[in-house]
Amino acid sequence: MRLLGISAFYHDSAAVLLEDGRIVAAAxxxxxxxxxxxxxxxxxxxxxxxxxxxxPLDAVVYYEKPLLKFERILHTIxxxxxxxxxxxxAAVPDWVHHKLWLPAAIDEELSRLGQRGVPVRFSGHHEAxxxxxxxxxxxxxxxxxxxxxxGEWTTTALARGHGRELEFxxxxxxxxxxxxxxxxxxxxxxFRVNSGEYKLMGLAPYGAPRFAWLxxxxxxxxxxxxxxxxxLDCFGFLAGQTMTxxxxxxxxxxxxxxxxxxxxxxxxxxxxxxxxxxxDIVLRLARTLHTLTGEDNLCLAGGVALNCVAxxxxxxxxxxxxxxxxxxxxxxxxxxxxxxAYHFAQDGAVRTTDGRDLMQGxxxxxxxxxxxxxxxxxxxxxxxxxxxxxxxxxxxxxxxxSGAVVGFCQGRAEFGPRALGAxxxxxxxxxxxxxxxxxxxxxxxxxxxxxxxxxLAERTRDWFEFDGASPYMLFTAPVAVSRCLPVKNSGEWSxxxxxxxxxxxxxxxxxxxxxxxxxxxxxxxxxxALLSTFERRTGCPVLVNTSFNVRGExxxxxxxxxxxxxxxxxxxxxxFGPFYLEKEAQPPALRRAQRSRExxxx
Amino acid sequence: xxxxxxxxxxxxxxxxxxxxHKAWWIVPVIAILLLAGLLIVAVSxxxxxxxxxx
Numbered sequence: 001m002r003l004l005g006i007s008a009f010y011h012d013s014a015a016v017l018l019e020d021g022r023i024v025a026a027a028x029x030x031x032x033x034x035x036x037x038x039x040x041x042x043x044x045x046x047x048x049x050x051x052x053x054x055x056p057l058d059a060v061v062y063y064e065k066p067l068l069k070f071e072r073i074l075h076t077i078x079x080x081x082x083x084x085x086x087x088x089x090a091a092v093p094d095w096v097h098h099k100l101w102l103p104a105a106i107d108e109e110l111s112r113l114g115q116r117g118v119p120v121r122f123s124g125h126h127e128a129x130x131x132x133x134x135x136x137x138x139x140x141x142x143x144x145x146x147x148x149x150x151g152e153w154t155t156t157a158l159a160r161g162h163g164r165e166l167e168f169x170x171x172x173x174x175x176x177x178x179x180x181x182x183x184x185x186x187x188x189x190x191f192r193v194n195s196g197e198y199k200l201m202g203l204a205p206y207g208a209p210r211f212a213w214l215x216x217x218x219x220x221x222x223x224x225x226x227x228x229x230x231x232l233d234c235f236g237f238l239a240g241q242t243m244t245x246x247x248x249x250x251x252x253x254x255x256x257x258x259x260x261x262x263x264x265x266x267x268x269x270x271x272x273x274x275x276x277x278x279x280d281i282v283l284r285l286a287r288t289l290h291t292l293t294g295e296d297n298l299c300l301a302g303g304v305a306l307n308c309v310a311x312x313x314x315x316x317x318x319x320x321x322x323x324x325x326x327x328x329x330x331x332x333x334x335x336x337x338x339x340x341a342y343h344f345a346q347d348g349a350v351r352t353t354d355g356r357d358l359m360q361g362x363x364x365x366x367x368x369x370x371x372x373x374x375x376x377x378x379x380x381x382x383x384x385x386x387x388x389x390x391x392x393x394x395x396x397x398x399x400x401x402s403g404a405v406v407g408f409c410q411g412r413a414e415f416g417p418r419a420l421g422a423x424x425x426x427x428x429x430x431x432x433x434x435x436x437x438x439x440x441x442x443x444x445x446x447x448x449x450x451x452x453x454x455x456l457a458e459r460t461r462d463w464f465e466f467d468g469a470s471p472y473m474l475f476t477a478p479v480a481v482s483r484c485l486p487v488k489n490s491g492e493w494s495x496x497x498x499x500x501x502x503x504x505x506x507x508x509x510x511x512x513x514x515x516x517x518x519x520x521x522x523x524x525x526x527x528x529a530l531l532s533t534f535e536r537r538t539g540c541p542v543l544v545n546t547s548f549n550v551r552g553e554x555x556x557x558x559x560x561x562x563x564x565x566x567x568x569x570x571x572x573x574x575x576f577g578p579f580y581l582e583k584e585a586q587p588p589a590l591r592r593a594q595r596s597r598e599x600x601x602x
Numbered sequence: 603x604x605x606x607x608x609x610x611x612x613x614x615x616x617x618x619x620x621x622x623h624k625a626w627w628i629v630p631v632i633a634i635l636l637l638a639g640l641l642i643v644a645v646s647x648x649x650x651x652x653x654x655x656x
Contacts, residue, residue, distance in 0.1 A: 071623070
């Protein structure tokens, strides 16, 4: 059976091609359209997925049930009337003109791609998340926890997966949502909702949880089993189009931060407080789920599952022995989940597990031939050398050792929000200046934001307090005590940034944690070989890994985007496939012309 | 404007949804919204011709 999973019209639209339960291709629309978090119909991603298909489609599966979602919106409008007229006026025309006609729109789009008359099916939003978490996991049976802002009505689902069955045990419904609560604080701290949540998470270690009691006391009615009700008097998302309202601002004694205003200790403390409350809720839900299912394995999905700090605490303190998190845990992964849910609901579908997940390292996106890469380099006017694999790795490792920042693009692009070595920027984690340099000169982003380490899987224990694997960068772990340095830990939060905390300061956050990616030779051979080469030269099997994008843009996909990013930033080296480019070797006019570029806010 | 086939499929789905979720109220609400949408589109289409008379 050949299925196309689609997620679209909210944020992070994506398409996934599934053939007999195997993921053939998966990509987010933003990688093609170059619009970050693109929510439009994923016509480029779908076209690319269909180009990888071995025959015509049997069905298209959309990741939500539009009528159920519209019912929720109408219910909400009626419940808050007449206050919500603005929200009503903003939402309804879009529904009347577009979203109610989704089957027709999908039919039309697919006809353009040469697939006429393909049946369109719908999965529930959290059913899609649960399916993406469980069916893609390495477990034969597991408990499943999905947490996000909202789908149709469900905001949190507790479920059990066994073989090809999903059984939903408990749900929390809109407007009581952990995702929306976290997003309300994201908005209040001046970051973009559905985009800046990870910034809030990165800010949390600079603060103290001095507002956690206020959140528990006034914003939430949190019960022992992890279920909760929000105090709707303090939120704006029911009746308006903002996340918070004046009651919320009065509670914390300050107006919402404007995006370009300075971050203060107050915002750090807020970030830490909501992070603590989030972790508390996730832990309580996990304990309830463990009691309900008795399972040792847990699968996570939904946007909240991208909170790697909460995931790590769940692994450390929670009741489950094994945790697997869907790497595309947000709505993009809904496209995969919708297709998987439909596939395994069919008679005769068989699910077998062999100890590995279905995600193939998340390298499910487009790749480009050597000829295509060479043509893109030639078109951009850049000068490149073509090297053998071993020579390329040796040259890149040598330049990393000397402090260079390297764009590293090899094989198929990643599916999901994390760069895992296929479209990455790499640098030496031992350098004390590297975090600042990467933030300000390469990524053009806030200086407080931490970078993630990649480490050879077999050397993880030598550098981090972490057992097991974290191939998708979805858990944090403390840097090994033996690698840490004594610090003063005093002064303003921004002053603590500059202090070196370990032998790998570029990836050590202020609380000595790191968002870890373990690299094994089987799923990520190119990156594993590079880390091994770097370790032979330096004795250190750790590098900085950050997504190859610049502020306000999605990660690069095509070689022409990589060459543009290479020129637009202070990156020293680009290695795309077998081609090696040195910034210093490029024509000076080309370098100067590209420097004056402006970047969109993220 | 959706084709008659898609319109038919939509109303079939709408009635199935209302029956399954015991939410019959949604049928007239959506019908009114669609009629309002149709009216707006129709008025936008004919208004240039009306004003050209004066």
